[in-house]
Every structure is written in C-alpha cells, then in structure tokens.
Amino acid sequence: MADHSSSETNRRDFLFLATGAAGAVAGASAVWPLINQMWPDASTIAAGAPVEVDLAPIGEGKAITLKWRGKPIFVRHRTKAEIESAKADDSKITIDPEPDSKRVKSFNGKLQEPWIIVYGNCTHLGCVPTGFSGDYNGWYCPCHGSHYDNAGRIRKGPAPKNLFIPDYAFLSASKVKIG
Amino acid sequence: MKMISRSLIAALALAGAAMSPALAASGHTDNPPAQKWSFSGPFGTFDRAQLQRGFKVYKEVCAACHSMKLLSFRNLSEPGGPGFTEGQVKTLAAEYKVKDGPNESGDMFERPGRPADRFPAPFANDEAAKAANNGAVPPDFSVIAKARTYSRGFPMWLFDIFTQYQEQGPDYITAILIGYEEAPKGVTVEPGLNYNKYFPGNKIAMANPLIALFDDNGKAQDPGFYTDGTPVTREQVARDVSAFLMWAAEPHMEARKQTGAKVMIWLTILAMLLYFSKKKIWARLEGGH
Amino acid sequence: MSEHHSTYVPSTGIERWLDARLPIVRLMHDSAVSYPVPRNLNYFWTFGGILMFVLIAQIVTGIVLVMHYTPHTSMAFDSIEGIMRDVNWGWLMRYMHANGASMFFVAVYIHIARGLYYGSYKAPREVLWILGVIIFLVMMATAFMGYVLPWGQMSFWGATVITNLFSAFPVIGEPIVTWLWGGYSVDNPTLNRFFSLHYLLPFVLLGIVVLHVWALHHVGQNNPTGVEVKDYAKDTVPFTPFATVKDLYAMVCFMIFFAWFVFYQPNFLGHADNYIPADPLKTPAHIVPEWYFLPFYGILRAIPDKLGGVLAMFASIGVLAFLPWLDTSKVKSGAYRPIFKICFWVLIIVTILLGYTGSQPTDKPVLTLGDRTVLDMVGFAQILTVIYFAYFLVALPLLGLFEKTKPVPASIADSVLGAK
Secondary structure: OHHHHHHHHHHHHHHHHHHHHHHHHHHHHHHHHHHHOOOOOHHHHHHOOOEEEEOOOOOOOOEEEEEEOOEEEEEEEOOHHHHHHHHHOHHHOOOOOOOHHHHOOEEOOEEOOOEEEEEOOOOOOOOOOEEEEOOOOEEEEOOOOEEEOOOOOEEEOOOOOOOOOOOEEEEEOOEEEEO | OOOOOOOOOOOHHHHHHHHHHHHHOOOOOOOOOOOOOOOOOOOOOOOHHHHHHHHHHHHHOHHHOOOOOOOEHHHHHOOOOOOOOHHHHHHHHHOOEEEEOOOOOOOOEEEEOOOOOEOOOOOOOHHHHHHHOOOOOOOOOOOHHHHOOOOOOOOHHHHHHHHOOOOHHHHHHHHHHHOEOOOOOOOOOOOOOEEEOOOOOOEEOOOOHHHHOEOOOOOEOOOOOOOOOOOOOHHHHHHHHHHHHHHHHOOOHHHHHHHHHHHHHHHHHHHHHHHHHHHHHHOOOOOOO | OOOOOOOOOOOOHHHHHHHHHOOHHHHHHHHHOOOEEEOOOOHHHHHHHHHHHHHHHHHHHHHHHHOOOOOOOOOHHHHHHHHHHOOOOHHHHHHHHHHHHHHHHHHHHHHHHHHHHOOOOOOOOHHHHHHHHHHHHHHHHHHHHHHHOOOEHHHHHHHHHHHHHHHHOOOOHHHHHHHHHOOOOOOHHHHHHHHHHHHHHHHHHHHHHHHHHHHHHHHOOOOOOOOOOOOHHHHEEEHHHHHHHHHHHHHHHHHHHHHHHHHHOOOOOOOHHHHOEOOOOOOOOOOOOOHHHHHHHHHHHHOOOHHHHHHHHHHHHHHHHHHHHHOOOOOOOHHHOHHHHHHHHHHHHHHHHHHHHHHOOOOOEEEEEOOEEEEEHHHHHHHHHHHHHHHHHHHHHHHHHHOOOOOOOOOHHHHHHOOO
16 A cells, blocks of 8 residues: 555655646747857858959058948058057067967968958947057047057057957968958 | 936035045046127027027037038028028028939039028048048037036036026037137147147147137237127137037027926916815825825 | 735625625725825835826826837837837837836936835835846846837947946857847847737736735835834824825825926936937947946946956845844944944945946046056945945944844834823
C-alpha cells in the first residue's frame, strides 16, 4: 500500500515537472522573437554592405569624411612630417598604447603609412571629433575634450581607446574596400 | 548653445557666488546688444509693418541662399503674422514657379505657386547648396530664430525667468548682420571666411549679406527699398529681418501670450478662492492652520 | 493605518447593490474621503498630488501629440513643427508636454527632498520609498526617450551619448548597444522603438504609482515630526475636505508656475540646438542633457574611467534604494537632528553644484592661481561626487551613532496644540 502510493507520487511528480518544463520552454521560445526582433533588420544589414573608396582625389595633408553604416569614417592622407611625428610619439602613448605601424595597413607587403582610416566617432561617447585640431593636430572631440593624434590615437582626455579602425583592405595602391 | 543650463533654478545664489570667477573667464566674442522688440514681454505683439519689411529683406536678400521650407505663402496672411491680405499672398505666390506632378503622361511640370505651397528652396538639395557655397550648407531659416542663442551668463539667465527676456535669437541675428568689420590687427582670416565681431570664434563663412543693399560707406543703394517710408539703414534692415524670422519660428506667439494672460488671471482667481476655502475649512479644527 | 476601518455607508439601494458586487465606491471613499491624514502636514506634502496632476497632464497631452506626430527620421522634426504651426492649439499641447517634463522633475525633486529631510524612507515606509525610487528611474527613462522624438541635434546626440554608455561594459557592451539601436548607429529603428517605449512607459509609471499610493495608504503618511499616528481622533483629519482643499490650492499655485513657462518662456528650459534638425555627421559644440539630468551627468563625467563613470552614475541613484538601511538614526524627522540638518543642506548644495559642473565644458577652470588652473571642472566634480556619496555611505550610518538629537514631541497632536 505504502509502496503503491509512493510510486504514484513519483509518477505524479514527473508529470508535473514535465508539464512545468514544457511550459517554461514554450514561454522562453515565445519571448525569444520579441527580444531578437530588436537586432538590426535585414534591410539595415544589407545597407551596411562593404564600400569601395577611391583614394586618388584625396591630396596629401587632406582628409575626407564618408558615411558608412550611419557612422562617419575619416580617411586622412598624412604628410611625411605628420607620419614622422606620429612615429616619434610611439613611446609616449599611455592611454591605449599602439605603435603607428598598427594604425595603418599594408598593400603587397608594403605599409601604406600615409593612409589613416578610422571611425569618426570618439571612443568616449560617440561624438564626431573635428579634424586637424587639438593639441596633437589630429582630432579633437568638442564634447568632452579628447585629443587624438594624426594616427587617431587617444593622447589626452576621457576617451579610453584609440579611434576604432574599421575592417578595410587595399584593393590597389589607391583604392580601399571598407567593410 | 546655452552655456549655462537654465535649470538650476534653486542653485542660484549658491552656485553663482561660488562660481563667479570661473564664469567671468568665458567667451571672447562680444555679446549681441539687446534690441528693443515690439514682441517682447507678456503683452508683446508683432509690428505688422516691420514683419512685412522683414519679409521683403528675406525675399530679396536671404532667399537667394537660405530656404524656409516649413513656411507656406498662406502663413503670410494668417492672424498674428505680417498681415498681408489674401489677395496679396495669392499674387505673391503666383510669382514663383512650383514643381508639381506627375501629370497624365507621367511627367513633372511647373505651375504658378498657390497660397498653400511652401516657400520654394533656392537649392534642389543639400549637396547642391554645398557645391554653390564653398562646402557649407546655408541653414534653413524656418526656426532659425529659436535655433540660435548666446550665453547670458550668471546671474542674467536667472533674471531672465522673471523679466521674460527670451529674444536671444533675434538679438543674435541682428548682431551678426551688423557685426561685419575689418579684422583687428594680428587676426588672420582665411580665404572663404569673414570677420564678424559677434560670431562665436569671429570667423564666419557667410559674406556680409547686406552688401547687396548698402555701399561700402553703409549708404543705401536704393533709399526707396522700403515703400512705407522707413529709413533704409543697416540696423533697421537687420532688425526687420530678425523680427520676421522670429515670427516665422513662432507664428503663434501672439496667440500664446494672449492666452497666457487669460490663463494667469483665471488661475490666480481660482488660487485665491481655494486659499480662502482652505482657511475656512481648516478653521474648524482646534489649532487648525 | 491598516487598523483604520472603512467608514463607508452605502446610502441608496443601487450603492448597496454595487457595494456587494464590486466595492469600488467604498475603495474610493476610504482612500480619498475618509482616509486619515496627519493634521500637521506642511505644504511640502502637497507635491504627491501635484505629481499626480503632472503625470495625468503629460499622458493627456502626449496622447494628443501622437495623433499628429510622425516617428520617422525624415519627418519627425517637421511633424513637430507642423504641430506648432498648423494643428489647432498644437503649440499649447507641445509646449505643455515639453515643459511638463521639466515640471515633473521640479515636483519630483522637491518630493524626494522632502522625503530625505523628514526621514520618510524609514520603517515602515521602506517599500513605499523603494517604489518611489523605481518611479524616478522610469521617469528618467521616459523623459530621455521623449527628448529623442523631436529628432533635433540634441535629441540625436543625447541619444548617441546615453546609449553609448552601455558600451562601457566589457564584452557584452558593444552588442547591447547594437541591439538597442537596431542598427549600426542611432537611426530610424532607434527612433521608432524609443517612440513605442515612450508611449508605453507612462502607463507602467501609472501602475507603479498605484502601488506607491497603495503602500502609502497602508502604512499612512509620515509627517514633519516623524512621530507615528497614535490617536486617530486627535492626530489626524479626514482627507476630504481637509487635505483635498489644501492639495488643490497648492496644485493651482503650481499650475501658475507651470503656465508661466508654457505661455511666456516656453523654450527657456530647452536647448536652442534642438531646433536644428539632427545631423549624424556634425556634433554640437557642447552636448548637454536636459537640466534634470545634469547632476548625474556631472557624476558620470567626474570619473575619468568610462565604466567607472557609468557605474558611479547608476550608483548615485541606486544608493537611494538602500537609504532605509543606511540611515541608522532612531529619530525620523530631520527637524530634531541638528547635524543631519547641516548634512542634508550640504547634499542639496552639492547636488546643485554637480548639476552646474554637468552643464559646463570639462576643461573649464574653476579655480585659477595666476595663469595656472588649480582646479578644472572635472576635478571640481570629483570633489562633489565624493561628498555626494559620503552623505549616504558615511554621514547617515555614523550620525545615528553619534548625533545628539533634540526631544521629539510625544504625539502629533502635542506638536500642533502644545504639550499639556
């Protein structure tokens, strides 16, 4: 009698447990699409496809800002003097140490030192820094006063990181593909 | 930008007393002089003739570069505005060519403007505006009088709550228009920029727009520019167009202030009635207050 | 006041019929008519009612505005200008709603300060107080999202700066931000979801307010003496007409203050830059949040480390929830605590000064010695932040142990009529 009742209890426990688990899975599954829908949708992802940029029109000492994925991207053509000063400062970078050679990419095994391509959003809180300004004649963010050098490295101010480098690759000496 | 955020109503004296040396250090640009405006204060109304003159200035000077895309011709005859007649507005609108369509054959076509049309923009799009203006887009003027301001500094911004001073926008616009002058010694103005003593940083991309109306000595090219006999001076023109832009940014300002007076009177009466009711009811209590 | 019994007596047949089936009239009678109120409440106690009025006003004007607003990046700015220009009374609805947000915070800050001063967070009102902190947080989220809707420069850059705060968290930070945005930057999907939530949250707020009021009616109101009600007949008065008429009087006075801004200074509390349409490629010279966020923004900027700043900012609000246990004093009301009183006013001044630092450029000198900057805005904000947290984490726990308090009256009635 006692045995019979205890096995009954076990079977009932299992039934309730299985019901509860199935319900929980159903509930969680129903919630998932509600959370997942907030990720970028297909059209947004498609609009964010890689772009090719012709570098030829950007003269030495000039920079352009292009818009990709709703964010500005700075493309800066550095002069010899600017490259030298950035390299000379390699040892003075304290906030986010990175040598100048890590800020540029190579083409056919040759470092393309004149070209700095970075996201134009301050790594502090995403404002757009102004070019050719600040203490290092790189970029200066007017929001909270971050100074970047001409390689986009943070030198002074609240920003924690160097300007981010987007995924890009040289297709030729004067053409890059961003993304 | 309001450098001092106008918030800390309670902060007042305390913050101000502690901070005044810091505040004194801010800004090297001259503050725009305060003008007298017919529309300031709780009972202010627009001066219709001034708005009409200002519109003429906008139309013949500013409109070459600056759009006003939120305004329609009909607004010019609506209550609280420049007070043009509906007939005048109809004639004025018809002077413009407006793009419409597509027609039956699927083509866009141009037709004379109607009062319901928006003011046509001088450039087809921002890129065209940029290309024609050294890479800078001349801002739209629809709400410019509310989009421009200058720092009043402590404690002025605080007094402004009580004096209802809020004409930073038109004061600033007037100042910019009369602020062009030779750059002081030692200041280099890069090509494409102009020196203006009231512009933040002093170097402004826009060339003096009033040279269209005045010669180098500040004498009006056409003394009959205003048909109502108002003397044509730089200050007058600057004030008139600023007043017009203020109306454009806030077309219901008169209605707002007039409604405000009624609301204030009514609420004050209600508050008094409630105060005495409260006293009467609380008097029922021993030691009531 | 749980022991307070219902005094509702249904007088007509239909009232008796309804009372037996849904005692809603009884509920209203008990909570808004016969509800006993300490007889010594001062005017600071009228802000609860004022907040209720502002919340309802915001919901009503908001619903009306939505009838004319278009949540799309290319149309939002113009649709609001359409409300201002073409919609009948649109300017009134829009200015009431925009200034109403500020009024909401004016009232809530006074309400919170009153609670802090009179120890309204202490037992048995801990849950009531925590619900209040949650209301405050939901209010802030609602106000922030609402400010994005006009899609002006401050809307856009405010949204960018605030959403980017989440990127401070390691590993999950960046994905969270992309998820919040629904894209690679603040854009149309962001505007749409903020709009959706801005419409939803006020009703959530209303729900929490119901709980807040429920908790209040269960434990009863605190009062300036901090002494609990002992004898209903002597210590309390019925809500109606006594509190009703007093609350209404205060509410109308507050409306005059509100109307002053709506009709005469409608843009005083806003930013001129928000009349410039949003431009993702151009940052305004100086991004400043609305005034009611400034003290917390000041704390955020005081910490040079990004994650540290974000945590400090959230902590500065979160610490309020622990107040019932941080304050160790046996005496509830600040009126009988001489040292506490000084600390309280220091906290108020420090909070206001933090707001001031939040409104200023970070590198602006505060104290100079000749040409040398001795203290800049960040340094000043750091000092203030330390004092802010010291109030909660040092002063309140220690004061309970050391402070010599003044004698507290035996009862509320005694405080009003004088001890016999």
